[in-house]
Amino acid sequence: MEHQVILHSDMNNFYASVECLDNPKLRGKPMAVTGDPDARHGIVLAKNYEAKKYGITTGEPLWMARQKCPDILFTPPRYERYIQFSQAAHEIYEEYTDQVETFGLDECWLDVTGSTHLFGTGKDMADDIRSRIKKELGITASVGVSFNKIFAKLGSDLKKPDATTVIDHNFQSKIWHLPANMLLYVGKATYAKLLKYGIRTIGDLACADLSFLERLLGKNGVMLWAFANGLDRSPVSYSYSRRIIKTIGNSVTTHRDLLNDTDIKIILYILSESVAERMRNENFYCRSVQISIRDNTLVSYERQGRLPLPSCTSQAIFQKAFELYKGNPPQNPVRSLGVRACNLFVMKYRQLSFLEDAARDQKQEALEHAIDDVRKRYGHYSIQRGIMLMDSRLSHLDPVAEHTIYPEAFLKSQNK
Structure with a gap:
């Protein structure tokens, strides 16, 4: 039986490396890619090796990072740019194999078992990939080589930056x-x-x-x-x-605490619209809705409820989300809210129904498809709900555009 040859490629300090490549003023200095401190997302998302020497870690607050290194430079993330680099790396990987599995923007597994007769050993291919990433993209990668995915991933973590590590039998x-x-x-x-x-x-x-x-x-x-x-x-x-997508969700930490039902409704409507639009783009319907709440003392909890009928409308998602909120109100002002559509399934063609609830939801779905079209042509803010006028600053949020892509990249860093 042929032994598997698995690679795991991890682009080193990915966000920070891209920023230093694009901005020469950041090179050689301690720097970090961070969330927006004014919007209370003030944490380190990625840091370079110069910042790492000061003990700065992913996920720590900016004030703590600045205590460790007063001269550290902060820069906001540019996800569109990171996606470009990720796609360019994929193009390199796919020259060696069609088995490429993404693990966040910066990491991929490659099964190159069937490519050894063309490109040499797993180590040969790993070294070649590292060399090409450095030459063609201008950043570095560490690559693990092993006979399974777990050890290949471990190999890429063992030696950084710009190294190949082989873990054999x-x-x-x-x-x-x-x-x-x-x-x-x-x-x-x-x-x-x-x-x-x-x-x-x-x-x-x-x-x-x-x-x-x-x-x-x-x-x-x-x-x-x-x-x-x-x-x-x-x-x-x-x-x-x-x-396979099992849920679609979005959450936000607001620029101020949410103090009353109107504040909550504004954010729940915004999040529900974001989730519903993404569902409709993929022909998804959900059977249940989940909300997550964190108050200003950082106490968090989640609640989930089933919809009367499967739906992809923001109205149905909002109504269930607000019902869950009212059934489980927090004791303190709310700092962040999340809405998630769960138990998804694909339905490309929907059968018409004369049942009152189903017919009402179908009309709402048609209306929201029309709203999607208007927003695609004229921008997100071209059509808004009246409640958004109650607080124009709080409602000035386009979570479809600002949605953080590949949040698992941050979650992985917390589990390392």
């Missing part, structure tokens, strides 16, 4: 001494549980009693034990395969 001597939280999907909470029972390294995890891990962590315990023992057999998706 004699992996025990190379990785079992490493902390268990270097393994993908061992997040902070999981690692804390493992430490309580003396499981500190990947080797400890691999040699732990499987039934104990299952009792401690459930199915994840079995999965992590298999990963530590090199038993991951998950395939790399093909470039053209579409990721």
Whole structure:
């Protein structure tokens, strides 16, 4: 049986590297790509190696970063630019294989098993890809080479920047001494549980009693034990395969606290319109709606409810979201809100119905399709709900355009 050859390419300090490439004034100086402090998104999204030397970490508040390094330079993110670089990297990867699986904007797995007779060993291809990214894109990448996805990912994390790391079938001597939280999907909470029972390294995890891990962590315990023992057999998706989307959502931290029902309605309408428009673009309907609420003391909770009928309209999503909010009001002013459409399914052609509720929703859907068309031609603010006039600053938000693309890139960084 042919052994798999899997690569994992991780473009180093991706956001920060792109910004330093485009702006020579940032090069060689500690800098970070950050959220907007005036909109209370004041955290570090990415940093360069000069900033890393000061102990600055992804996700920390800007005031803390500035305490560590008073001379640090901050710059806002430019997602459109990052997407351009990500697509250019994909074009390079797809010259070696059609099995390219995205893991955020900056990372990809490649199954190059069938390409070795054309391009040499996995290490040969990894070195070639690194060289091309540096020459053609102007930034660097680290590439892991292994016989499965988990170890390839671990390899790309082991040595940075601009390095190739091979983890072969004699992996025990190379990785079992490493902390268990270097393994993908061992997040902070999981690692804390493992430490309580003396499981500190990947080797400890691999040699732990499987039934104990299952009792401690459930199915994840079995999965992590298999990963530590090199038993991951998950395939790399093909470039053209579409990721199965289970939910579509959006959230926002507002420039001021939301103090009353009118404030809440404005933001819920904005988020519901954003979610519904994205659903309609993909022919999705949802069966349930979820809201997330964080108050100004940073207490968070979520609530979910089922719709009477599947829908893709902002009106139906808003009504359920506001109902969930009123049924579970927070004790303090609200800092951020989120709306998510759940239990999605595709329906390209909808059967007409004479049932009163279904007919009403179909009319609303037709109306919102017309609104989509107007906004595409004349801009998001060309047509607005009357309630938006109650607070023009609060309502001046276009979450479709400003929606953060690939939020999993940030979530991954929190689990590393």
